[in-house]
Amino acid sequence: VDGVHDLGGLVGFGSVEHEPMEPVFHEPWEGRVFGMMGAVSLAGYTSGPSFRHAIERMDGVHYLASSYYEHWLTGLATLLVERGVISASDLLDRVDDFPLARPIADDPLPPAFAHDPSPSAAFPLGARVRVRNVHPRGHTRCPDYVRDREGVVVRVDPPANVPELEAHAGRVVPETVYCVRFACADLWGDGRDGATVHVDLYERYLEAV
Amino acid sequence: VTGEHHPRPTSEVERRASALEALLVERGIIAAADVDAIVELYANDLGPMNGAKVVARAWTDEAYKQRLLADGTAAIAELGFSGPEGDHMVVVENTPQVHNVVVCTLCSCYPWPVLGLPPNWYKSAPYRSRMVREPRTLLAEMGCELADDVEIRVWDSSAETRYLVLPERPERARALDEAALAELVTRDSMIGVERL
Numbered sequence: 001v002d003g004v005h006d007l008g009g010l011v012g013f014g015s016v017e018h019e020p021m022e023p024v025f026h027e028p029w030e031g032r033v034f035g036m037m038g039a040v041s042l043a044g045y046t047s048g049p050s051f052r053h054a055i056e057r058m059d060g061v062h063y064l065a066s067s068y069y070e071h072w073l074t075g076l077a078t079l080l081v082e083r084g085v086i087s088a089s090d091l092l093d094r095v096d097d098f099p100l101a102r103p104i105a106d107d108p109l110p111p112a113f114a115h116d117p118s119p120s121a122a123f124p125l126g127a128r129v130r131v132r133n134v135h136p137r138g139h140t141r142c143p144d145y146v147r148d149r150e151g152v153v154v155r156v157d158p159p160a161n162v163p164e165l166e167a168h169a170g171r172v173v174p175e176t177v178y179c180v181r182f183a184c185a186d187l188w189g190d191g192r193d194g195a196t197v198h199v200d201l202y203e204r205y206l207e208a209v
Numbered sequence: 210v211t212g213e214h215h216p217r218p219t220s221e222v223e224r225r226a227s228a229l230e231a232l233l234v235e236r237g238i239i240a241a242a243d244v245d246a247i248v249e250l251y252a253n254d255l256g257p258m259n260g261a262k263v264v265a266r267a268w269t270d271e272a273y274k275q276r277l278l279a280d281g282t283a284a285i286a287e288l289g290f291s292g293p294e295g296d297h298m299v300v301v302e303n304t305p306q307v308h309n310v311v312v313c314t315l316c317s318c319y320p321w322p323v324l325g326l327p328p329n330w331y332k333s334a335p336y337r338s339r340m341v342r343e344p345r346t347l348l349a350e351m352g353c354e355l356a357d358d359v360e361i362r363v364w365d366s367s368a369e370t371r372y373l374v375l376p377e378r379p380e381r382a383r384a385l386d387e388a389a390l391a392e393l394v395t396r397d398s399m400i401g402v403e404r405l
Binding site for chain 1: 220221222223224225226227228229230231232233236238239240243244245246247248251252256297299314315316317325326328329330332333334335336337338339341342344345347350351352357360361362363364365366367368369370395397402
């Protein structure tokens with residue numbers, strides 16, 4: 001989904017508050033949220049792509065105004081409510097307000113990405129590829145800033161589970177992933193940085209040039 | 210928290226976190242002890258000291274370095290480091306001509322077995338938005354000034370691969386042994402926002 005989590009290349013967030021020796025958890029509740037997510041995952045109630053998608057479905061203003069582990073807390077509570085493990089009213093019995101992310105029904109499985117994989121490894125090392133200009137409503141690992149851009153395959157990875165299918169349909173379907181190199185100048189229209197950016201892209205995101 | 214003598218007002222998010230944990234424990238979905246164990250593991254046992262051992266080994270053992278660059282996951286597992294967010298490791302090597310830096314624009318992907326959990330700045334909007342667009346400027350702002358002729362390679366970990374930067378061995382470290390070298394290796398140098 002073209003949400004505020006897809007941050008690559010956006011302007012206006014200021015400088016990085018770089019803290020060289022920061023603690024693993026800044027507050028005890030952050031550790032509790034991290035540990036809860038781990039325990040819930042080990043107990044089999046969620047998967048990585050579903051959890052990420054739940055975070056991506058957070059209200060955009062809430063996402064940008066809240067801390068990282070508040071994203072986790074909101075995503076985790078949303079998934080548990082959607083899966084019927086707990087209810088929203090269980091939460092509201094205990095606290096006055098517990099904002100959840102929008103329902104998954106609002107973010108359907110993107111039709112363009114709903115198919116099973118074609119025979120894999122279509123693009124050899126060194127192939128020039130273009131990222132398909134598809135903007136799915138749902139979960140995807142294709143960052144917006146590479147859509148419709150051309151790059152070169154620099155590594156072919158073993159098949160990995162297609163996150164769209166795992167997040168939306170609970171289906172585990174492996175597909176070849178390509179590490180594609182883009183020139184910064186091609187992405188941003190000026191050559192000032194003389195740099196390249198590499199993005200790991202599932203085969204279905206790509207087309208031959 | 211046990212031993213906290215000066216209770217401070219709890220924030221809303223803290224109350225929500227406690228409410229969810231209490232509910233999940235009460236329903237038998239999770240046990241508080243499991244949460245404790247996970248917190249303990251990630252707060253104390255996983256961290257950049259693991260990655261530093263990998264780097265120091267690569268600096269002192271050329272055959273290991275070649276294995277590390279060819280198959281990061283297997284070479285890192287030789288030193289006993291593996292697990293969640295480390296199943297598909299790729300190690301990228303800095304040279305005098307090439308500087309590598311890692312980001313996750315969509316989320317917070319990071320190689321847990323070798324670096325532990327990511328610092329806040331790595332997960333922040335400024336870092337995620339800017340590193341793919343103006344890496345040279347942002348690196349300089351973060352104290353990592355690179356000559357104009359050094360090529361920058363940014364790695365956006367958007368799928369299952371997790372990246373570790375192999376920094377250059379500093380000149381001043383020529384005489385040190387592997388254990389002393391590991392002490393020199395910082396988290397930031399293995400993300401790629403620092404040169405040693």
